[in-house]
Amino acid sequence: MQRIELIEKIEGEAQVLYRYEGDRVADAQIRFLTGRHVEKILAGRDPGDALAINPRICGICGHAHLIATVRALEGCYPDLRLPCKAEIVRELTLSFELLQNHFKWFYLTIFPLLFPGEERVGEAVEPARKVGEMIALIAGKYPHNSYALPGGITAEVSPLDLLGVSERLREVERHFSRNLIDVDLGEFSRCDRIETMLEREGDLPRAMAAILDREWQRLGRSFDRFIVFGSGGLFESGKSLATRVTQHLDLRNLGEEPIEGSKALSVRYRGKVYETGPLARAMLLKTPLIREAHRRYGDSIFSRILARVCEIPRLLLYCRHLLEEIDLSESSWEDPGTLPREAEGVGIVEAARGSLIHRVRIERGIIAEYQIVTPTQWNLGSGPSDDPGIAQKALIGLGGEDPVELVFKSFDVCSVCTTH
Secondary structure (H helix, E strand, O other), X not given: OEEEEEEEOOOOEEEXXXXXXXXXXXXXXXXXXXXXXXXXXXXXXXXXXXXXXXXXXXXXXXXXXXXXXXXXHHOOOOOOOOOHHHHHHHHHHHHHHHHHHHHHHHHHHHHHHXXXXXXXXXXXXXXXXXXXXXXXXXXXXXXXXXXXXXXXXXXXXXXXXXXXXXXXXXXXXXXXXXXXXXXXXXXXXXXXXXXXXXXXXXXXXXXXXXXXXXXXXOOOOOOOOEEEOOOEOOEOOEEEOOOOEEOOOOHHHEEXXXXXXXOOEEEEEOOEOOEOOHHHHHHHHOOHHXXXXXXXXXXXXXXXXXXXXXXXXXXXXXXXXXXXXXOOOOOOEOOOOOOOOOEEEEEEEXXXXXXXXXXXXXXXXXXEXXXXXXXXXXXXXXXXXXXXXXXXXXXXXXXXXXXXXXXXXXXXXXXXXXXO
């Protein structure tokens, strides 16, 4: 038996073609139905055009695309120096965008599947609005800003801007403790026992308890392989198997294969698929609570959902630290010099769904080739039945009573980033 589901969530459309044997999923082909061809649009243009075009790839992670673009272009300059203030502001705005994504994903995508009929829209909208204001205060506007450029940032941040950011950050911190889990941020970051988390009040313990009560905690397991390309700041790069971590990653070993019937590509590292995103980042960072969840339930929906929400307090504490470190007397931009007419550069950031990679090759002063590798290509790329992708593997074997949609959406779907 075959069944097709059209997943409409956030931006664009993804189609999942399920093939059943009895009441079990024997295969699941994930297809993205529309293409936008941003990479082709960029070819032949002035490199600076990418700073205006790429933030519009996605209305959800546009800032991540901007910073990845800037870093790719900066990689083309031989002697570029980035002022510390500019680096901190970029880290802040990237972290803010992650925060906004995590709140919205949990309350608008996951919560309704666990508790149908209950609405927590306000719990998503309110912190997202505050975070958007925080980005606008130091980046000029949100979304689709282009405030970063090779050598730094265009925005001059004032003490009043930082005060406004700090006040809103405290409001987001209170929102987290009041709604998601009633616990001190630092204490929660150090928590290493699931039972301790479940004893607290909040929507997170309630959601995780619901998964345990329904005996879904081991569903959605995949290959137990994780990869993170972004490094510095809050995250570490590397790849992780259940028993081994490798810190050095070679970008030359990325391979892409077309998905039959889809506008997206499937990405592999040394011929293998890897999961990217919050669970991968937590495994590389050895986050105590997530390592405990993984020890018990593996790379399941329980571990995946918990890992993404557990990133929120780490990000909040990191942002508080960055605000204390910023020196407004420093310059915002240093002249990088003349862009070479022949050059190549790579820009990597950790977006909400995982590692985002931009690569640019410049010839005769114009873009000869631009490549974008997105987290959804890693997680939702399909393969044949005998060589499935990450989400495919998680779906195969699920029964008729299992939460198939919850397993699929635990990876988070973004069609426009995937079909750029």
